[in-house]
Amino acid sequence: MGAVDMGPQETGKKGPGLRKRKGRPGIVLDMTPMVDIGFLLVIFFMTTTRFREPQAIEINLPPEIATKDAKPVKESNVLTINIMGDGTILHNIANDVPDSVALDSLDQLVAKAKLDNLNKQPAHMDGRTGVMYESGSEFLQRYKAFMDKNKDKEIPRPVLDSLNKVRDEKICRLTVLIKVSRESSYNNVVAVMDAVQQNQVARFSILEQTPDDLKIMEEARKKAAQARKGGR
Numbered sequence: 001m002g003a004v005d006m007g008p009q010e011t012g013k014k015g016p017g018l019r020k021r022k023g024r025p026g027i028v029l030d031m032t033p034m035v036d037i038g039f040l041l042v043i044f045f046m047t048t049t050r051f052r053e054p055q056a057i058e059i060n061l062p063p064e065i066a067t068k069d070a071k072p073v074k075e076s077n078v079l080t081i082n083i084m085g086d087g088t089i090l091h092n093i094a095n096d097v098p099d100s101v102a103l104d105s106l107d108q109l110v111a112k113a114k115l116d117n118l119n120k121q122p123a124h125m126d127g128r129t130g131v132m133y134e135s136g137s138e139f140l141q142r143y144k145a146f147m148d149k150n151k152d153k154e155i156p157r158p159v160l161d162s163l164n165k166v167r168d169e170k171i172c173r174l175t176v177l178i179k180v181s182r183e184s185s186y187n188n189v190v191a192v193m194d195a196v197q198q199n200q201v202a203r204f205s206i207l208e209q210t211p212d213d214l215k216i217m218e219e220a221r222k223k224a225a226q227a228r229k230g231g232r
Contacts, residue, residue, distance in 0.1 A: 084184025106195035117174040176204035
């Protein structure tokens, strides 16, 4: 609040030949209310602000030296995603001609590749445990029937985790290779990895693009362009 200090007031009569000087009023500002308002604003922002934790992606790196238990992967089970320096994202299965995919379609792409891979997997026996696993199509039918039957019930977490582990690690053989370069956009890399993890793909790897990879991509682009011109 503000106050006007008029200063001391003179009393008595003026002497002859003397003029009474008028004093200037002094203004005094009381800053106490402003300090209170400042503390209230600080308390308000401290109690209402939500601090966002930094996002991180957990990656388990393989050993530098290949182990003796390493097994070759069939090309038909490999989905390669190339994140190009110009922002485009190309994908292909095995030696198919690479095709471009939009960022908002990455989740559907990985989900479809995983479903196709599951449907084509035959029944097999686990060489390490000796457990016999049914074919992918049979497992998916049984999985869907189980989920439909218990859609109104709360499925115990251990049961659901066990089914998902069999589906993702024991039956599905899809392996995603994410190839990047120093010019690749960080946002595109994160988007691809998010799509892979959201679809619970157990096998994926991040590799650096080699000159041979770039040459193959360029030849594939030229072939695709010639095919489009021929189709016209």
